Amino acid sequence: MFETATSPADVAAARLAPVTAELVEIRRMKAALDAREARALASAGQIADEWAAAEETRSDAELARRSVAAELAAALRVSDRTVQRQVGDAERMLQAFPATVASLSAGRISLAHARVIVEAGDRIQHPELIADYEDSVLPYAEAESASRLRPVAKRRAEWYLDETIRERHAHAAAIRSVRVDDLDDGMAELHVTGSAVLLHGVHDRLTQMARDVADAETQAIREAREQVKLQARKLRDATAPEATTAEEDLDRARLHLDDLLANRRPLDAVRVDILTDMLLTAAPDAHTGTSDAGLGSIQATVQVTVPVLALLGSPVDDPFDPITLTGHGPIDPDTARDLARTAPGWDRILTHPISGAVLGVDRYQPTKEMRRTLEVRDRHCRFPGCRQSVSRCDLDHTIDWQFGGTTVVSNLGHLCRRHHTLKHHTPWAVVQKPDGSLEWTSPGGRVYTDRPSSSVHFATDAEFDPEPAVPAPF
Template identity: 50%
Template sequence: MDGAALIDEGTATGALSALVDDLVATRAMMGALQAHEMNVLAAAALVAELSRVPSTSSREAELPLRSVSAEIGAALRVSDRSVQRQLTDATLLTSRFPRTLEALRDGRISRAHATVIVDAAVHLDDRDARSAYEANVIPYAEVESATRLKSIARVRAEQVAPSSLPERHGRARGRRHVRVVDVDDGMCELVALLPAMIGHGVHDRLTALAHEVRRAADSSRGSDRSSSADAPAERGNARSGGASCGPADEPPARDDRSMDELRADLLADLLLAADPIAHNVPTGSGAVRATVQITIPALTLLGRGTDPADLAGYGPIDAETARGLAGHAPGWDRVLTHPVSGCVLAVDRYRPSEHIRRALRVRDRHCRFVGCRQPVHRCDLDHSQDAAKGGTTDAWNLAHLCRRHHILKHHTRWRVTQLPDGVLEWVSPTGRVYRDVPVTSVAFRPAGDAWLDNDPSRDPDPPPF
């Protein structure tokens, strides 16, 4: 190796070393900022706690926390449900794990490490036990990745736990749940919190079924190959007799799904249709009978366009999936929209139903509180101006709110006014103003300026009358 190459390699190594040092220092500064954010969130949670009114209703007792979460969420443009979880997590970290917070502030551990430490010991109610746990686990957090720390933290927490594992498991069973987390590209994650034995049993059962599906497919192909050995004689007989084998000569379709794909398809089939082979259409939705709302451009529905459809509460889905679902729909809504503003002007249906509700379902798509994505079939239809105070039951005074934000509107100091074109103007308890524009005002607006060219207000030479 010549001297120039050695110099270049040395320069590159030195530059990389400096960059790594810079990244380490940056992460340390981020830890300090995250620790500060935790303290601020915990203080906000304390404001909500001090605003609580003694009540026998758990829902009413939670309203101040919901209102504070909505205030912060609107300001940061994130879901208030997510903010409420962050407030709870921040309170837990700052009040029960001071050494972990200090390590985060000093940059000795990351936010991911802090989350692992807290999650593994959330059941430790005894202060001395938590202190012993932190003293034991933080040195590991300073040298191990957050992923490796998980098992270590669980073991260390178990060693100091005053209550037994069966007792804690009994309490944890009460937190069982299933939820949907939307991800990109028309997909979502179905997350279930189950007892470990049940969860692993479900996974094992799906794996066994997936292997059975593969064996059945392999057996079918093997039988087809065996029967094809006699095919020449049969084809000769067919030719002499003038008969045709037709479609029977076609080989069976090959199933190229991976084990993960098979497990996912089997889970959906069994839950939606109690049938492990319900995935018999290209979209994999032959058994879907759940309640969903999709909006499909007319040309896409007719197969003449590729513009994506919109799944209420999620966003765009591919045209093929949308057409497959439309083929099984008991009825459709036809929507007429303004060519410039995109606002819904009229809705009709081949199977008639209540006009206003249909129009508002199409207009709103989801809860109309700032940042909320709960689909309309999970929402209440609310009078923006209360009917008891003279509000009319018309499209311009109605909007969909999920139960959480419906309660927030009526039982806290959040206020809403409906403006023209279905725009909702929300005013928070601190006086901040947020506007929520209907999805349809954006979704149905044409992409170019073709429609705007016909707008008289844009005519550079209007008629002289």
């Protein structure tokens, strides 16, 4: 007689069988405990109601519930608001959905199943209809997962509601909303509650647009890879005089490919970028408002508190000194610097260095008119000998704004990043004269004067200067 060898799969199945049975029993026991907890919570609610009834005032009823919830929360080390909500949920489930509670107690469904049944059926007004609803969904709940149960329970509940879907949608649409929930690390969530058809349409359009962008990024990466291969072949075939140039071309092609790969975005990230781009820049043509220029002319306004060293990108700034967005919290320095560079104007907030009390608020960023004036006046960086164009310079307060410098033309000048940093972090000092000249004093004590370009470009010819006015003889 021959013995059949046992396969590894048979061994695994034999070992897994008792583990599966144990997990099923554990889940059954957990379900029974969840039902027991719901009964205990409902009992706490009943105690609060009896206490409030003895007091005979409505305000005392709420206070009684708060007091009972606080007692339970302290014992359980959780929030009393959470406990008060759980008491209400337990009461509703025990009073209106007894068959669901019975199935939970027997371990035939989980607490997740029970919550789906209650959530879908909570709008059914008549107890007899709730019982019919439970009878129709419990057999399915006891055989399927909670995620599969949800759409079935919602559809079954429709049969027992007093209002049609048209009426309920009209009521729900009246309270459509948009809200922002803050997250950590300078992030937030935007929640939009509105018509399912419209929002699914929005998501579908975003997805199509994001896929088009992603396809373009993929194509660019494919072309960059081909360019790297081409440059590699050219380098391999290059003669000695051509080798240096071919090697430089290959390095550039590789850097371009690396940059494309590093900045490639997941589809979800592209969706978000497109959504924010459209919401911040597109004109809502289907709506009208009071603005003469249209709703599209209204720009987003945010208030950011930025330590000056972080704004300059200084190597000595404190990375743990947070840049804060009002109404949110800390944000990253790169975003803050982008906001500061592109904002038409922003406010500085002067605070006491110890108490943190606000001492004053004024305008920091120059207006467009001031920028135009200074661009014409300066033409380039105002450090002696530097020719960096104003388009690549910062507008610097000659007397630092944190030391009381004002945002006026006579206290502003263009400095490239190199000389801007030099001014703030070395012994070099600068004073602005009434004619716009900048008088620089070196660490060695030497003085260098940089005169504004406009004083040369637009200087008048003495031959054509008007005659000075003759004082009146009185």
